Each structure stands twice: as structure tokens, then as C-alpha cells.
Amino acid sequence: xxxxxxxxxxxxxxxxxxxxxxxxxxxxxxxxxxxxxxxxxxxxxxxxxxxxxxxxxxxxxxxxxxxxxxxxxxxxxxxxxxxxxxxxxxxxxxxxxxxxxxxxxxxxxxxxxxxxxxxxxxxxxxxxxxxxxxxxxxxxxxxxxxxxxxxxxxxxxxxxxxxxxxxxxxxxxxxxxxxxxxxxxxxxxxxxxxxxxxxxxxxxxxxxxxxxxxxxxxxxxxxxxxxxxxxxxxxxxxxxxxxxxxxxxxxxxxxxxxxxxxxxxxxxxxxxxxxxxxxxxxxxxxxxxxxxxxxxxxxxxxxxxxxxxxxxxxxxxxxxxxxxxxxxxxxxxxxxxxxxxxxxxxxxxxxxxxxxxxxxxxxxxxxxxxxxxxxx
Amino acid sequence: xxxxxxxxxxxxxxxxxxxxxxxxxxxxxxxxxxxxxxxxxxxxxxxxxxxxxxxxxxxxxxxxxxxxxxxxxxxxxxxxxxxxxxxxxxxxxxxxxxxxxxxxxxxxxxxxxxxxxxxxxxxxxxxxxxxxxxxxxxxxxxxxxxxxxxxxxxxxxxxxxxxxxxxxxxxxxxxxxxxxxxxxxxxxxxxxxxxxxxxxxxxxxxxxxxxxxxxxxxxxxxxxxxxxxxxxxxxxxxxxxxxxxxxxxxxxxxxxxxxxxxxxxxxxxxxxxxxxxxxxxxxxxxxxxxxxxxxxxxxxxxxxxxxxxxxxxxxxxxxxxxxxxxxxxxxxxxxxxxxxxxxxxxxxxxxxxxxxxxxxxxxxxxxxxxxxxxxxxxxxxxxxxxxxxxxxxxxxxxxxxxxxxxxxxxxxxxxxxxxxxxxxxxxxxxxxxxxxxxxxxxxxxxxxxxxxxxxxxxxxxxxxxxxxxxxxxxxxxxxxxxxxxxxxxxxxxxxxxxxxxxxxxxxxxxxxxxxxxxxxxxxxxx
Numbered sequence: 001x002x003x004x005x006x007x008x009x010x011x012x013x014x015x016x017x018x019x020x021x022x023x024x025x026x027x028x029x030x031x032x033x034x035x036x037x038x039x040x041x042x043x044x045x046x047x048x049x050x051x052x053x054x055x056x057x058x059x060x061x062x063x064x065x066x067x068x069x070x071x072x073x074x075x076x077x078x079x080x081x082x083x084x085x086x087x088x089x090x091x092x093x094x095x096x097x098x099x100x101x102x103x104x105x106x107x108x109x110x111x112x113x114x115x116x117x118x119x120x121x122x123x124x125x126x127x128x129x130x131x132x133x134x135x136x137x138x139x140x141x142x143x144x145x146x147x148x149x150x151x152x153x154x155x156x157x158x159x160x161x162x163x164x165x166x167x168x169x170x171x172x173x174x175x176x177x178x179x180x181x182x183x184x185x186x187x188x189x190x191x192x193x194x195x196x197x198x199x200x201x202x203x204x205x206x207x208x209x210x211x212x213x214x215x216x217x218x219x220x221x222x223x224x225x226x227x228x229x230x231x232x233x234x235x236x237x238x239x240x241x242x243x244x245x246x247x248x249x250x251x252x253x254x255x256x257x258x259x260x261x262x263x264x265x266x267x268x269x270x271x272x273x274x275x276x277x278x279x280x281x282x283x284x285x286x287x288x289x290x291x292x293x294x295x296x297x298x299x300x301x302x303x304x305x306x307x308x309x310x311x312x313x314x315x316x317x318x319x320x321x322x323x324x325x326x327x328x329x330x331x332x333x334x335x336x337x338x339x340x341x342x343x344x345x346x347x348x349x350x351x352x353x354x355x356x357x358x359x360x361x362x363x364x365x366x367x368x369x370x371x372x373x374x375x376x
Numbered sequence: 377x378x379x380x381x382x383x384x385x386x387x388x389x390x391x392x393x394x395x396x397x398x399x400x401x402x403x404x405x406x407x408x409x410x411x412x413x414x415x416x417x418x419x420x421x422x423x424x425x426x427x428x429x430x431x432x433x434x435x436x437x438x439x440x441x442x443x444x445x446x447x448x449x450x451x452x453x454x455x456x457x458x459x460x461x462x463x464x465x466x467x468x469x470x471x472x473x474x475x476x477x478x479x480x481x482x483x484x485x486x487x488x489x490x491x492x493x494x495x496x497x498x499x500x501x502x503x504x505x506x507x508x509x510x511x512x513x514x515x516x517x518x519x520x521x522x523x524x525x526x527x528x529x530x531x532x533x534x535x536x537x538x539x540x541x542x543x544x545x546x547x548x549x550x551x552x553x554x555x556x557x558x559x560x561x562x563x564x565x566x567x568x569x570x571x572x573x574x575x576x577x578x579x580x581x582x583x584x585x586x587x588x589x590x591x592x593x594x595x596x597x598x599x600x601x602x603x604x605x606x607x608x609x610x611x612x613x614x615x616x617x618x619x620x621x622x623x624x625x626x627x628x629x630x631x632x633x634x635x636x637x638x639x640x641x642x643x644x645x646x647x648x649x650x651x652x653x654x655x656x657x658x659x660x661x662x663x664x665x666x667x668x669x670x671x672x673x674x675x676x677x678x679x680x681x682x683x684x685x686x687x688x689x690x691x692x693x694x695x696x697x698x699x700x701x702x703x704x705x706x707x708x709x710x711x712x713x714x715x716x717x718x719x720x721x722x723x724x725x726x727x728x729x730x731x732x733x734x735x736x737x738x739x740x741x742x743x744x745x746x747x748x749x750x751x752x753x754x755x756x757x758x759x760x761x762x763x764x765x766x767x768x769x770x771x772x773x774x775x776x777x778x779x780x781x782x783x784x785x786x787x788x789x790x791x792x793x794x795x796x797x798x799x800x801x802x803x804x805x806x807x808x809x810x811x812x813x814x815x816x817x818x819x820x821x822x823x824x825x826x827x828x829x830x831x832x833x834x835x836x837x838x839x840x841x842x843x844x845x846x847x848x849x850x851x852x853x854x855x856x857x858x859x860x861x862x863x864x865x866x867x868x869x870x871x872x873x874x875x876x877x878x879x880x881x882x883x884x885x886x887x888x889x890x891x892x893x894x895x896x897x898x899x900x901x902x
Contacts, residue, residue, distance in 0.1 A: 104696060
């Protein structure tokens with residue numbers, strides 16, 4: 001079986017969407033060992049596989065094609081060139097993040113899987129999504145949260161047929177979280193100071209709760225706060241902010257290769273996810289009510305206690321048994337919650353183990369297997 | 377004191393119009409699906425015929441206009457009702473066709489309109505549905521209202537066809553009134569231009585097919601004709617013009633806000649062309665240019681993003697459906713994709729393709745008619761700007777402006793919809809009022825000047841058609857003598873250049889000979 005994946009993510013880059021695309025393609029290759037997986041993305045220059053494997057933490061190779069695309073064409077040149085190349089290649093199944101590609105495939109009688117991570121945007125994107133929806137054919141729509149499914153169904157005033165939809169939150173690659181060192185060992189490996197540590201990993205975009213993290217650092221000077229990730233300019237800005245507040249317990253690492261991220265997460269006794277009520281994604285827009293953050297599954301796989309904002313969409317996965325949930329943007333509540341966790345090692349252990357058990361349901365492999373099941 | 381004979385005549389003519397309305401209702405009830413008595417059909421038929429009759433009288437009650445309006449109305453109705461009967465039997469095996477709709481959009485909207493009408497929800501719900509369907513908005517609401525109040529028992533798609541045909545034909549009254557001055561009114565464009573343009577409006581196949589369908593275009597045409605008249609009549613009949621302008625633009629905004637914005641822009645330009653003067657001082661000229669730039673910037677901000685995205689998608693669809701386009705883009709390079717698709721869009725609907733490509737007989741005949749209509753119009757549009765450049769000074773500005781409006785719009789439609797042989801010609805009709813006038817004016821100019829250039833442009837288009845026909849024949853028949861892209865272009869361009877250069881040389885020679893012999897000067901050159 002030939003699976004053609006088409007995405008607009010820039011690869012390589014540090015965006016979450018590019019990581020998700022790479023993880024999905026690897027999972028497809030693993031889920032269907034007989035399948036040949038090719039990915040088409042925009043770009044002019046090829047990047048060696050070794051570099052991608054390190055940056056994205058992927059092992060199973062698949063073929064990537066970079067297709068030149070001009071901004072003026074608003075990616076429609078990529079859509080057509082990639083689609084045409086995939087057709088010529090003899091794709092049996094299109095796996096895409098673009099409703100336009102799924103629509104073309106279905107119109108040509110080819111099965112399609114469409115991943116939907118947000119409400120369709122752009123001027124004609126929403127209309128084309130509506131057309132995709134109404135287009136008959138063998139298709140499967142992967143929606144990352146129940147909340148997003150409801151949002152789409154409400155917006156389009158329709159119901160997804162159950163056989164065609166899969167609620168597919170983002171996932172985790174469990175292999176990378178096997179045999180993680182203890183927090184102390186991880187800190188030693190990373191050359192970090194040996195004391196209780198709370199880790200935040202991911203970008204430092206608006207809505208990620210960075211101010212709240214600084215507030216926590218002020219409230220708990222005895223705890224190290226490790227921020228792993230972020231674009232260089234954002235890292236510099238928050239470093240300056242921490243310095244100006246006289247905080248010496250905040251350490252910002254900058255961008256961390258995905259392959260090394262588990263070690264950084266393992267270095268914390270507590271993993272933090274202080275989303276605000278409005279979250280900016282790498283592609284803009286507010287995703288607080290529909291998102292499925294990859295870091296949530298990575299945190300769970302790390303087997304550490306998670307302290308997260310209590311958002312309805314987060315509750316689709318996290319609950320009081322596998323995490324501590326605190327109201328978003330409420331520093332006092334977070335101080336209380338973190339204080340409770342810091343004092344109770346046994347509780348941290350219990351929460352971490354439960355999270356690790358629960359996350360087995362959310363592996364990339366499982367997700368891919370379910371997505372491909374109707375077509376294999 | 378009123379003349380009793382005239383009053384009697386007047387009453388009789390209204391009675392006759394009423395009788396025609398009744399006859400139409402009877403025909404509609406016999407031929408419409410479902411057949412049978414319907415009070416709504418009776419009411420709408422009477423309203424349509426009496427409304428058209430009233431409009432005809434208002435526009436001057438000339439016999440030529442009467443024939444034009446009658447032909448437009450009857451042809452549209454016949455096309456709509458005929459296709460609704462023929463398509464389920466002779467059409468393609470796709471849902472819209474099986475249901476008797478030529479245009480998938482019409483099928484989609486009409487089905488939704490009936491759902492909305494029978495749902496008990498308010499009809500204005502139709503305005504909030506862009507996410508679900510792309511056939512949302514005013515026409516959906518109007519159709520739902522018609523079904524709810526005039527046909528609540530059964531879905532009668534013929535009612536919307538009737539309404540569309542009437543509004544489209546009504547536009548002719550405004551078109552005529554704007555161009556042919558009544559007694560005591562200042563002179564307008566030539567009567568010949570109005571006649572030709574009017575008949576083109578009435579008979580142009582794309583207009584006829586759209587006018588007999590549950591589409592936005594017949595309403596856009598009728599409403600923009602009302603606004604067109606308003607601009608023309610502004611100095612003399614200010615109050616009716618204001619009412620007509622507001623009604624036309626409001627209607628357009630409800631039917632299609634995007635088209636309404638375009639029509640407003642065209643009307644502003646049209647107003648200036650018709651009534652404006654070139655400012656005398658540099659400061660005023662700068663002010664005028666500045667205002668134009670600001671308006672254009674606003675228009676670009678409003679529409680450019682949407683236009684380029686939609687154009688991008690349509691370029692994809694064009695390329696997907698045509699190996700010919702793929703070949704050309706592969707040859708010239710990806711970066712020329714949009715210009716190539718736009719150029720190819722200008723050739724749609726492709727007449728030779730319609731003649732040769734395998735298709736069901738009904739679909740073939742429709743394509744042939746649509747292609748023939750477009751290829752009849754192209755030479756007039758090509759000739760018009762040259763005629764405008766050499767027009768009398770007092771006519772030149774308006775003629776050039778008219779040519780610019782029409783030709784730019786043809787290109788924009790082609791950019792927007794590319795090689796889509798349905799959407800692209802459909803978008804062209806949005807400014808059909810101006811295009812028809814331009815074609816009529818070009819025709820009248822060619823005749824007045826006894827110019828051979830219009831014939832030569834027909835020759836150029838003929839060459840293109842013959843060479844393209846040859847390509848289609850080689851592709852679809854046993855005659856294998858295919859031309860490469862370069863050969864195709866070289867042959868078409870070479871023969872066309874020969875014809876045009878030969879014509880130019882011939883005119884010069886004739887002009888010199890004429891001057892030597894002291895005969896009266898030949899027609900003005902183009």
C-alpha cells in the first residue's frame with residue numbers, strides 16, 4: 001500500500017505542527033509495515049534523514065519530498081504539485097492535513113484521511129471543508145478533540161457519520177520514554193543543580209502561562225524551574241524578565257531536539273502545563289477550547305506528576321487521578337496546588353504512575369492503526 | 377380630460393397582458409414538476425407578466441424592446457422548464473442532473489431552500505450558513521420565502537425559474553431606457569448599439585441558461601441593469617434614479633455582497649464617465665486620483681485575499697481536469713501557472729472541445745451553444761478598444777472606460793475561475809450589462825465606419841478555432857497529426873498576424889489610392 005502524506009508544515013522547523021506531522025508519518029510507517037509512506041512538504045532543499053531523526057526523535061525512515069512553493073500562490077501550488085506527484089507515484093491512500101487535498105483525492109475516487117486540528121481558516125478554506133464534508137467517497141476524518149468535533153458540527157450544522165470520524169488526540173512515542181532515569185539522575189546527566197525541579201517544555205507563545213510560571217518561581221525559591229524550549233527571541237525576552245525580577249531559580253534552555261526532550265522532562269519531579277484561557281498556536285488563532293497539546297502526552301509518558309490548567313479540553317484526557325488541575329491564570333490556586341505536590345512525594349509518584357498507564361491509549365502507533373484500519 | 381379611446385385601449389392592453397399571465401400560469405402548471413393547480417404559480421405568473429408589461433411601457437413601449445423582453449423571458453423559461461424535464465432523462469447520472477438541475481449550485485441551494493421553507497425556521501437563517509454551504513444568502517432566503525408563502529404544499533422549482541427569468545428580462549427594460557432616449561430626453565448611446573446590445577443580453581446562451589435557473593446571476597443582471605439606468609438617468613430624473621439605485625444595490629448586496637461591491641466600483645467609474653468632467657486644476661485632479669487610489673485600495677483589501685485564494689483553488693481544479701493545461705504549465709514553468717490558467721480561462725467554454733469531445737448529446741448541444749455564444753462575442757470585445765481609441769473625441773472617454781470595465785472584468789473572471797468552463801463564463805455575466813453595451817457599441821461603430829476590422833477579428837478567432845479544432849480532432853479521432861504546443865501557438869499567432877498585418881496593409885493601400893483619386897476619405901481607421 002502506498003500512503004501519500006501531504007502537509008504544509010515547514011520541515012525542518014521547531015513548530016509543533018511539523019513535529020506532529022513527522023510523528024504521524026513515522027507511526028503510519030510502523031502501523032502498516034507493508035506500506036510505503038511518502039511525505040510531501042513545502043521547501044526547496046532536502047534535509048538529511050539523520051538530522052531530521054535527531055531533531056524530531058523519529059527512527060523509522062520514510063521518504064520526504066520537498067516541493068517548491070511560492071507564497072503568492074497561498075500554498076495552492078504546493079497542493080497541486082504534491083497531489084499530482086503523489087498520483088503519479090500511484091498513491092493508494094491520501095493522508096493529509098489539508099481539506100483541499102482530501103477533496104481532490106475523493107473527487108478522483110481515492111480514499112483520504114484528513115487530520116483536523118482546528119476550525120478551518122482562510123477565505124475559502126471553510127467552504128472547501130464543507131465540500132469535503134459533503135463529498136462522497138472512502139474517507140476518515142481525524143479530529144483532535146471532542147471539543148473540536150462539537151465545534152465543527154455546530155459550525156457546519158451537521159453530524160460526522162460515526163464510521164468516518166476518529167477522535168484522535170495527539171499522541172506520544174512510548175519508546176522514547178522507556179527506561180527514563182530518575183529526576184536526580186536526569187539532572188546529573190544534564191548538569192543541573194540537584195534540587196526539586198518543576199519542568200515546563202514547549203514554546204513560549206502567548207497563552208502558555210509564562211507569567212504564571214515566573215510567579216510560581218517567585219513563590220518557591222527553593223525549587224528549580226526548568227523551561228525547555230522556545231524560539232531564541234522569546235527565550236531572551238523571558239530570561240530578561242526573570243533576571244529583572246531577581247529570579248535565579250529559573251533556567252531557560254532554548255530549543256531542545258525532540259530526541260533529547262524526554263531527558264529534560266525526566267529531570268523534573270513535577271511537569272507544568274499552565275495554559276491560559278486563550279492560547280496562541282504556532283499558526284496563530286486561539287486553540288484553548290479545542291486543542292490537544294502533544295506535551296500533555298509526553299508529560300504523561302514521562303511518569304511524573306502533572307500540574308495543569310483545568311480547561312474542558314484538557315479534561316478529555318487528564319483528570320484528578322492522573323494529574324492536579326488548577327484554574328487557569330489563578331496564581332494563588334497554582335501556588336497552593338504546587339505546594340501540595342512538593343510536600344507529598346507519594347502523591348507525585350501515584351499521579352505519575354497513573355498518567356503513564358493512561359497514556360498507553362494515546363500512542364502514535366495506536367492512533368495510526370485506528371486511522372488506517374478501514375483502508376487496510 | 378382623458379381620451380376615452382386611449383383609456384379603453386389602455387385597459388384592453390392590460391387585460392391582454394393579464395390574459396398572457398393566465399396563459400403562462402396554465403403552461404407552468406402543465407409543464408412544471410409537479411404538475412397541477414397551484415395558486416402560487418398563478419399569482420407569480422400574473423405578477424411576472426404584468427410586471428414585465430409595466431416595465432416595457434415605462435421604458436418607452438417600443439416594439440423592438442417588446443420583442444426583446446418577450447424573447448428573453450420566454451427563452452429563459454423554456455430553457456429552465458425544458459432542461460428540468462430533459463436532464464433526468466438525457467443528462468448525466470449525477471444527483472443534480474437526475475433532479476433536473478443544470479447547475480449543481482442551483483440544485484444545492486434550491487434543495488436547501490425547500491428544506492428551510494418547510495422547516496418552520498425563519499428564512500433569514502439563510503444568511504448565516506456560509507460555513508455549511510457556499511450557496512447561502514439572499515437567494516436562498518428569497519427562494520425559501522417563495523416556497524413557504526407561494527408553494528407550501530409541494531416543492532415547485534419552476535417558481536424560482538419563473539422569478540429568475542422575469543427579473544433577468546426586466547433588466548432589459550432598464551438597459552433600453554438607459555440607452556435609448558425618450559421624447560425630450562437628452563441623447564444617449566446609439567439606438568443601434570442598444571438594439572444589438574439588448575438582443576445580445578436577451579439571446580446570449582450563458583445568460584439564457586443562467587436566467588432559466590435557480591442561480592444568482594439573473595437577479596444580479598436585473599438589479600445591476602436597474603442601477604445602470606439610475607446612473608444614466610441621474611441628471612434628469614434624480615428621484616427615480618435614487619430609488620432605482622438604492623433598490624438595485626440593496627438587492628445586489630442581499631443576493632451577493634461581493635458582486636455588489638464590484639458593481640458599486642463599476643458604477644462609480646461609470647458615473648464619472650457619463651457625467652463627470654476632467655478637473656481643470658492639478659489639485660483637483662490629484663484629489664480625484666487620490667480618491668480613486670483609496671477606493672481601489674479598499675476594494676483590494678476587501679477582495680484581493682479572497683480572490684487570490686479562490687483563484688488558487690480554481691487553478692488547481694483547472695489543471696487537474698486538463699492534461700492540456702498540465703502540459704503548458706510543465707512547459708512554461710510553475711511560476712506561470714496562474715497567467716497560463718487565466719489565459720486558458722479566456723478560451724472557455726471551448727467551442728472545438730464542445731464539438732469533438734465525447735459527451736452526452738444534450739450536454740454537447742449545451743456546450744456548443746455556450747461556446748458559440750462566447751466565440752461570437754470575443755471579436756466584438758477585441759475590436760471595441762481599438763474602435764474606442766479612434767472614436768470621436770466626445771465619445772472616446774466613455775468608450776474607453778466601457779471597454780476597460782468589460783475587458784478587465786473578463787480577465788478577472790478568468791483569473792478567479794481559471795479554466796472552469798462553468799464558473800468562469802458565469803462570472804463574466806455579472807457585468808453583462810456593460811459587456812452587452814460594449815458589444816453593441818462596437819457593432820454599431822463597425823457598421824458606421826464600414827470597417828473591415830471587426831471581420832478581421834472574427835477571422836483571427838476563426839483561425840484559433842480551426843487550429844484548436846485540428847488539435848481536438850487529432851486527440852479524439854483516428855487522425856493522428858498532433859501539433860506540439862510551440863507549433864500550435866506559432867501556427868495560430870502566425871496566421872493571425874498575417875491576417876491582421878495584411879488587413880492593415882490593405883487599408884493603407886486603399887487609403888492612399890483613394891486620396892490619389894480624390895475620392896471621399898475612407899472610414900476612420902482603427
